[in-house]
Amino acid sequence: MPKLVQAWLDIKVFSAPGVQNMESKGDTTVKTVSLQSSPGRGYKALAYFKRYWTLYLLLLLPMTYFIIFKYIPMHYILIAFKKYSIVQSVWEMPWAANNGFEYFIKAFSNKDFLNALRNTIMLNFLDLLCGFPAPIILALLLNELPFPRYKRVTQTIAYMPHFLSWIIIAGMAKQLFAPSTGLVNNALDALGLGRVEFLNDPTYWVITYIFLGIWQSVGWNTIIYLAAITAINPELYEAAEMDGAGRFRKMWHITLPGIRPTIVTLLILSLGRILGSEFDRPYALSNHMVNNVSNVISIFVYKYGIQGLQFSLATAVGLFQSVVCVIFLFAANALAKKFGERGVW
Amino acid sequence: MRRTISILLVCFMLVGLLAGCGSEPASTSPSPDTSAPAESTSAGSAQDAELVDRKFTKTRSITVEVYDRGNDGGTPPENNFYTNFIKEGMLRDHNVEVTFVPVGRWTEVEEINNLLAAGDAPDICVTYSYPTIQTYANMGGVLDMGPYLREYKDLLPNLYGLLTERNLFWNEDPETGTVWAIEALLFNNARINTFVREDWLKKLNLPEPTTLEEFENMLRAFKNNAQLLLGSEAKQMIPFSISYDIGWRADHLLAAFVPDSMTDKEAYINGFDDRHILYPGIKEGVRVLNKWYNEGLIWQDFNLYGAGDTTEDNLMKAGYVGSFIHNWDYPYRNGEEGIQANLQKLVGPDAAYIAVAPFKNDAGVYRKFLANPIDRKIFFPSTNDEPLASLLYLDWISKLENRRFLQIGEEGVTHEVMPDGAIKTLAVTGEKIMNSPNNIDYTITINGLDLGDPELNAKSLALNYAGVDARYIERAFELSKKDGRIIPQFNVGEIKAEEGMGPALASKRDNFLVQAVCCPPDQFDAVWDAGMQDYLNSGGQAIIDERAAKFAQFYEK
Numbered sequence: 001m002p003k004l005v006q007a008w009l010d011i012k013v014f015s016a017p018g019v020q021n022m023e024s025k026g027d028t029t030v031k032t033v034s035l036q037s038s039p040g041r042g043y044k045a046l047a048y049f050k051r052y053w054t055l056y057l058l059l060l061l062p063m064t065y066f067i068i069f070k071y072i073p074m075h076y077i078l079i080a081f082k083k084y085s086i087v088q089s090v091w092e093m094p095w096a097a098n099n100g101f102e103y104f105i106k107a108f109s110n111k112d113f114l115n116a117l118r119n120t121i122m123l124n125f126l127d128l129l130c131g132f133p134a135p136i137i138l139a140l141l142l143n144e145l146p147f148p149r150y151k152r153v154t155q156t157i158a159y160m161p162h163f164l165s166w167i168i169i170a171g172m173a174k175q176l177f178a179p180s181t182g183l184v185n186n187a188l189d190a191l192g193l194g195r196v197e198f199l200n201d202p203t204y205w206v207i208t209y210i211f212l213g214i215w216q217s218v219g220w221n222t223i224i225y226l227a228a229i230t231a232i233n234p235e236l237y238e239a240a241e242m243d244g245a246g247r248f249r250k251m252w253h254i255t256l257p258g259i260r261p262t263i264v265t266l267l268i269l270s271l272g273r274i275l276g277s278e279f280d281r282p283y284a285l286s287n288h289m290v291n292n293v294s295n296v297i298s299i300f301v302y303k304y305g306i307q308g309l310q311f312s313l314a315t316a317v318g319l320f321q322s323v324v325c326v327i328f329l330f331a332a333n334a335l336a337k338k339f340g341e342r343g344v345w
Numbered sequence: 346m347r348r349t350i351s352i353l354l355v356c357f358m359l360v361g362l363l364a365g366c367g368s369e370p371a372s373t374s375p376s377p378d379t380s381a382p383a384e385s386t387s388a389g390s391a392q393d394a395e396l397v398d399r400k401f402t403k404t405r406s407i408t409v410e411v412y413d414r415g416n417d418g419g420t421p422p423e424n425n426f427y428t429n430f431i432k433e434g435m436l437r438d439h440n441v442e443v444t445f446v447p448v449g450r451w452t453e454v455e456e457i458n459n460l461l462a463a464g465d466a467p468d469i470c471v472t473y474s475y476p477t478i479q480t481y482a483n484m485g486g487v488l489d490m491g492p493y494l495r496e497y498k499d500l501l502p503n504l505y506g507l508l509t510e511r512n513l514f515w516n517e518d519p520e521t522g523t524v525w526a527i528e529a530l531l532f533n534n535a536r537i538n539t540f541v542r543e544d545w546l547k548k549l550n551l552p553e554p555t556t557l558e559e560f561e562n563m564l565r566a567f568k569n570n571a572q573l574l575l576g577s578e579a580k581q582m583i584p585f586s587i588s589y590d591i592g593w594r595a596d597h598l599l600a601a602f603v604p605d606s607m608t609d610k611e612a613y614i615n616g617f618d619d620r621h622i623l624y625p626g627i628k629e630g631v632r633v634l635n636k637w638y639n640e641g642l643i644w645q646d647f648n649l650y651g652a653g654d655t656t657e658d659n660l661m662k663a664g665y666v667g668s669f670i671h672n673w674d675y676p677y678r679n680g681e682e683g684i685q686a687n688l689q690k691l692v693g694p695d696a697a698y699i700a701v702a703p704f705k706n707d708a709g710v711y712r713k714f715l716a717n718p719i720d721r722k723i724f725f726p727s728t729n730d731e732p733l734a735s736l737l738y739l740d741w742i743s744k745l746e747n748r749r750f751l752q753i754g755e756e757g758v759t760h761e762v763m764p765d766g767a768i769k770t771l772a773v774t775g776e777k778i779m780n781s782p783n784n785i786d787y788t789i790t791i792n793g794l795d796l797g798d799p800e801l802n803a804k805s806l807a808l809n810y811a812g813v814d815a816r817y818i819e820r821a822f823e824l825s826k827k828d829g830r831i832i833p834q835f836n837v838g839e840i841k842a843e844e845g846m847g848p849a850l851a852s853k854r855d856n857f858l859v860q861a862v863c864c865p866p867d868q869f870d871a872v873w874d875a876g877m878q879d880y881l882n883s884g885g886q887a888i889i890d891e892r893a894a895k896f897a898q899f900y901e902k
Contacts, residue, residue, distance in 0.1 A: 085484040086462050087727065111883060112849065174656075180645040199649055200863070288589045288859035289648045291852075306455060307848035309480045 080104075080316040096312060103316035113317065116300040119293055120277045126210050128270055134218045136263065139225035140251055155226070158219030169212060170284035173199065177208065205290040213281065224266070225259055232258035264341040272329030275321050297321055396733070399439060399500055405734040406442035408467040410457070412786045413447035419780040423447045426777050427751060427787055435741055441734045450786075451653075461486050466726040468735050471789050475516070475526065476847050478724050479839055482525040488725040491517065491524035493732045501736055507743040507790055515719060518838045519899055527739075528719035532793025533806070535825035536715055537596045540676055540698040541668040545574055553701050557601070557633070560668075560703040564642045567667040574667075581665040585637060586644040586657055591858035592620020594670055595634055600713045601704035602630035610900075612832040614892045617843060621714060622854050622880075623889070628873055634862045635869045648859050662687035664696060673700075673825035677818060680772055680811040697814075700821040715829035720792040743790045745797050752783040752794055767804035768796060772811050783809075837895035842887040853880050 081100035082093040096102035107113045145151040176184045177198035185195045198208045279298040286294030305314020333343045395402050413422045423445035435441045446467040448456045460466040481487045515528040554560040564584040571582035587594045603626045615623035637643045661684045676684040676698040688696045706712040753760045760768045807815035857876025864872045
């Protein structure tokens with residue numbers, strides 16, 4: 001076997017804990033531990049590099065990409081603390097007032113920003129609360145379907161909306177939910193239930209927003225759970241059947257625990273996005289009646305930063321957002337580890 | 346052997362990668378070097394020596410921004426019949442090579458922003474947003490045009506002739522004397538009109554409304570006679586349609602509630618918002634809309650649709666809309682694709698919108714607020730190293746002969762001459778199509794058809810709308826300006842409190858106006874007051890205060 005291929009296979013096994021789950025867990029961890037804690041560590045590492053240096057050379061390429069396009073531009077984050085000028089480099093710009101924190105103070109004394117912050121947290125939290133369990137439930141349901149063809153068709157239909165842009169969904173929502181001409185409202189009216197202001201009333205708007213979010217993404221998010229379910233050893237189900245377990249018992253005691261690592265991983269990643277905000281979804285769905293609940297941080301940044309040309313303010317807000325997200329990510333990961341899960345890293 | 350090959354491959358990749366990185370700075374670094382000498386030779390009066398009879402002895406080159414509208418069947422905005430006309434003319438008359446830089450019409454501010462930040466902005470930039478220029482100027486990104494305009498005055502007879510000192514020095518700072526941008530001439534300041542369905546009035550035997558009360562009764566009559574007017578589609582009846590942009594789309598109605606006694610000073614101090622929301626009396630005008638909305642006289646779903654949505658236009662084309670307020674020529678625009686043309690196609694040849702004047706103010710006149718004669722703002726970014734060549738360009742397109750050709754094109758192709766000399770616009774496709782009406786994107790120093798003779802202009806304007814009866818246009822033009830008031834300009838320099846606030850305050854305004862129109866009548870006062878308070882607290886009051894202080898400083902010494 002060519003050496004490079006051999007090395008590649010070795011590396012795959014070596015790095016398995018990061019990507020692979022469950023089954024091979026036992027012996028790979030042993031391998032890692034032994035490599036790291038054995039007495040001749042320095043020598044072993046040298047031998048290791050001598051053997052695999054070509055692979056590290058290959059790794060240089062993506063690393064260079066990240067450094068050039070992701071890390072070097074990052075120094076422009078400094079404009080959050082400086083008075084932005086279009087003609088000066090970021091090093092030449094003068095520092096902002098209040099030890100550079102002028103724009104953070106400005107943001108936090110801005111009512112619109114606080115409103116946007118509240119809305120972002122509220123909408124993301126509701127999204128998490130309603131949107132996170134939805135694909136798990138759908139995956140469990142799909143898994144129980146006895147006819148494979150019916151299952152496949154249902155799954156395809158369910159994940160199709162993922163490919164629609166929010167602009168299109170917002171257009172459809174107007175056609176369906178407009179108070180006096182919308183299809184749904186016409187139907188409700190014909191049934192004598194009266195018209196509902198799905199898009200014009202702040203409370204109903206939030207419900208519509210969350211509902212459309214689930215509708216758009218539930219099928220797509222199911223895919224990863226279904227993949228995890230197929231990895232569960234079928235012998236476990238057979239054994240459970242022998243013990244007289246019904247469908248719900250099997251779901252509860254085998255399927256759910258089987259996909260638990262996947263659920264935890266995705267939950268951690270979602271928590272990392274709690275303060276992140278999409279732009280097109282709230283922007284496309286919002287209108288002038290519901291602005292008090294639909295104005296989120298990304299819209300604030302767009303309005304003040306891009307349209308109002310207040311770049312420093314927008315960067316300060318963006319930086320704040322990122323820092324909070326990173327904190328959440330680390331906290332969620334630490335928490336997950338504390339409860340015995342593996343976490344994201 | 347294989348190992349050697351793989352190592353070699355990896356090494357090649359690395360070299361390629363490094364070369365890729367290396368070439369980037371290498372290609373950008375020479376550009377400042379080449380621009381430096383050009384700057385030094387063109388600075389100041391050294392330029393005069395190289396200019397003979399307003400023509401450069403050595404060819405100069407400049408870049409000019411042009412809006413890209415992406416219109417159906419259009420030609421590339423940077424390279425077509427009309428740009429060739431300009432390029433040839435500039436080379437012949439001034440020995441200046443012109444290159445056009447297309448910039449998206451609806452994203453102009455964002456694109457110019459990127460170009461400026463990258464140091465690639467065209468030598469001549471155009472925008473509708475003065476605050477944008479002010480922001481760039483504060484960052485040091487804009488050239489002060491003042492010294493050049495004064496120094497080269499004799500070389501620019503056409504520019505001075507068309508724009509006059511008024512428009513050229515409109516933005517001159519009263520203290521420092523800087524001129525960050527010159528103002529193009531708004532030749533035709535017709536602004537807004539109130540339109541009603543002429544055929545519906547006839548069907549219901551109603552006279553044209555001349556008061557608010559008559560207008561309101563007319564709306565009720567439309568609603569009550571929906572069966573007669575729309576037959577089986579009676580449910581679709583919209584007596585009055587409006588959009589989220591209440592300030593614009595109810596302008597004549599709201600302006601009639603502003604006391605006639607409002608002074609120019611008051612108008613200036615409360616004049617930051619271009620929809621005049623801070624003028625006294627507006628609240629009562631919005632209350633009328635609130636009443637109409639709750640009575641079902643206004644399109645009930647208007648609040649769902651945002652900027653650029655065509656739903657409302659389609660409702661007008663389908664014939665469901667009885668009346669509306671909009672741009673002075675709105676239903677007549679766009680020829681075959683326009684509202685009037687479609688209405689007549691779908692409903693019948695009698696169907697038409699006609700302009701009316703129903704809203705009188707407390708002095709009994711049809712007061713409306715017209716714009717000052719300023720239009721787009723032209724500025725030179727600080728990377729412009731050919732200010733004189735750029736000014737000569739502006740002079741060239743301001744010359745009557747040149748701008749006339751750009752506005753009406755070739756005879757028999759884009760226009761025909763009527764027996765009385767009036768110019769009739771012809772629809773054209775192919776390479777001589779005008780991407781913008783009257784090539785407004787190339788005649789950046791003027792907005793509005795100008796043939797050099799006022800009488801000819803009026804006649805030609807009425808013929809400028811292919812397929813629309815001239816009497817509608819003449820009437821709309823007249824009523825749009827009837828009893829108009831222009832608030833004079835008070836030049837007090839920059840108002841610091843306005844910087845960056847425009848978009849945020851405008852969206853606040855739209856939000857609370859929409860909410861005030863759509864709320865139940867008994868909540869109107871609460872919604873309005875809360876909205877106005879928020880507007881003022883979020884920067885509105887600071888702007889009013891600074892304007893008042895500046896006004897006192899410069900005009901009440």
